[in-house]
Every structure is written in C-alpha cells, then in structure tokens.
Amino acid sequence: MNTCDCHHKTDVRFSDYYSENILTWCTNCGNYGIQAAIKRALVAENIPPCRTLLCFDVGCHGNGADKIGGYRFHGIHGRVLAFACGASVANRKIKVIAFGGDGGTLGEGINHLVSAIRGNYDITFVLHNNLNYGLTTGQASATTKSGIKMNSSPDGVTSDPIHVMNFVFSLNPSFVARTFSGDVKHMSGIFQESIKHNGFSFIEVLQSCPSYNHMTPHQWYQSRVKDVTQMSGYNFRDIKAARQAAEDLEVQIAIGVLYQNSKSVPFMQRQANRLKVSGDLVDEVKVFPTEKLFDTFR
Ligand code: SF4
Secondary structure, three states: OOOOOOOOOOOOOOOOOOOOOOOOOOOOHHHHHHHHHHHHHHHHOOOOOHEEEEOOOOOHHHHHHOOOOOOOEEEEOOOOOHHHHHHHHHHHEEEEEEEEEEHHHHHOOOOHHHHHHHHOOOOOOEEEEOEOOOOOOOOOOOOOOOOOOOOOOOOOOOOOOOOHHHHHOOOOOOOOEEOOOEEEEHHHHHHHHHHHOOEEEEEEEEEOOOOOOOOOHHHHHHHHHHEEOOOOOOOOOOOHHHHHHHHHOOOOOEEEEEEEOOOOHHHHOOHHHHHOOOOOOOHHHHHOOOOHHHHOOO
16 A cells, blocks of 8 residues: 555556557657556556656657656756756655656756756656657757767768766766666666665666667667676676776667665755755745735835
C-alpha cells in the first residue's frame, strides 16, 4: 500500500497513468520505450500520479507530455530544469521527474543543467540523447557527431560534439547513469534507482531516432552497450573510474548506474534557514495573505 492520502488507497497500477491521447512519434522511435519504462518504474515504486510531477521540455519527447496521466508540465525550450528544480524545492512530498532532449539541454538550456547538478536538487532528470533536433526535422545539435550531414548542415557538421558524460562528471554530480532506449527493462531499473536517490539524478538515455539519426541506429547501440555490473571489479562509488568507463562512445559503451555518491546531500538539506522548518514552501504560500501584499502597492 502506498502512503498517498487522496483517492489512491491501493497499489499503483499502469492504468493509473493512462491517457486517452494517442502517441504520435515516428514508427520505432525510442521515445515509446522511454515512456513505457518511466510508467513501469513509477508503478514498481508504487508512486501514484498524485505524488509525482512529470516535467517535459520542448522536443520530440515533449509530445508525450499529454499522453501519460498525472500532474505534468510542458515548458519552454531548454528551461524544464529550472521549473522542475523549483517545484521540488517548493514541495518535497512529490517526486519530480524531468525530461529533456540533447538540443534543449545541452544547447539553449545548458546553464540550467549546470545549476541543477551543482545545486544537487532532489529530482530525476532523463536526457533523451538522440544526437539531433528531431522535432525540427533533423537539425544538428550539440551532440551530433562531426562531419555528419544533417538537414541544417548539408555539407556536414563542422563542430566537435559535447561529450555528455565528460561534461556532467566535471560538475561533481551525485548520481549518474546511462541506459539505452531499446531495453525497457534496463531503463525502468535505472529509473527506479534514480527515483530512490537523495539528490540530483542524471540519466542519459541513448535514444534511437530512426527518422533523422542514421549514424547510431538501434542495432548500432545494441551491439555496443554493456552494463557496468558485467565489468569485473567495477565500483560505482568511484567517480574517477566512472568517468573513465563513460568515456568510450564507439566500441564498448558503458550503461547502468555509473556513479552514485552515498553521502549526497540535496539542496534543501543544505539551506540553514529551512533546516528547522517542518513544512514545505508550498504550504506557506497557501496561507500567505496576498491581499496584504497587494495593499503595499496601493
Ligand atoms: Fe522520434 Fe526522431 Fe521521429 Fe522525433 S524525429 S519522433 S525522435 S524518430
């Protein structure tokens, strides 16, 4: 039984996250698997829709925002982390899970990613890394490989891509994982671990985009990914080893929980002015007499 105090008095079911809206992604898009995996993780962790907030950035993945039940937010491009972190600070009783693409997260919104990791806000963030802007029909993003011809770069991309994990590890993260959109079971297991983490969980999903990412299709990833639990002596508490394992993106791509800091202290537990306060900010807003505030402007 979950501890929800609303109408959910029984174990959470898949049907609790049902939406009558129909998914519209391209055939064989990796987003289908990711959306299924997140539902699976929420059900497995017995988290009802009234106790979670799913935040979507703009991008192909964001078109799933109204195709799943529960509380959802669909933000402006690259800004989903700013909203999600704010929501988690305001109400610590809910699980906040945010989704962003490589375009919005590592292009327009990269400053928010830096802030979220450094602040160690207590949320899960899922990066849908399909190596391009799929929604705008195959533009090169910050992770598109150099030399690849995209619709916006017909002569080939001329910049080197950002190495996602090198960038993330440089910010001293508290939880880092990588998974693959072709393996729903693996993804949901990773999502479950991230939900339980105390602090900011960064998850890179290597996502297939059959319409515009022809450089690394589903089968390309499938033949290269290897979970770190199958690597002899791997220690997910060792950040240097994790960074090293995450380096290779061509031959053997490490997936799984790459790193977790057991001593992670989330943002709100480091705010001295909140440590003796039992309630949440959202409760204080509820009773705040706004008319008095407005009176000050009269
Ligand atoms: Fe999926 Fe790519 Fe189609 Fe977007 S363009 S829906 S990411 S396959």
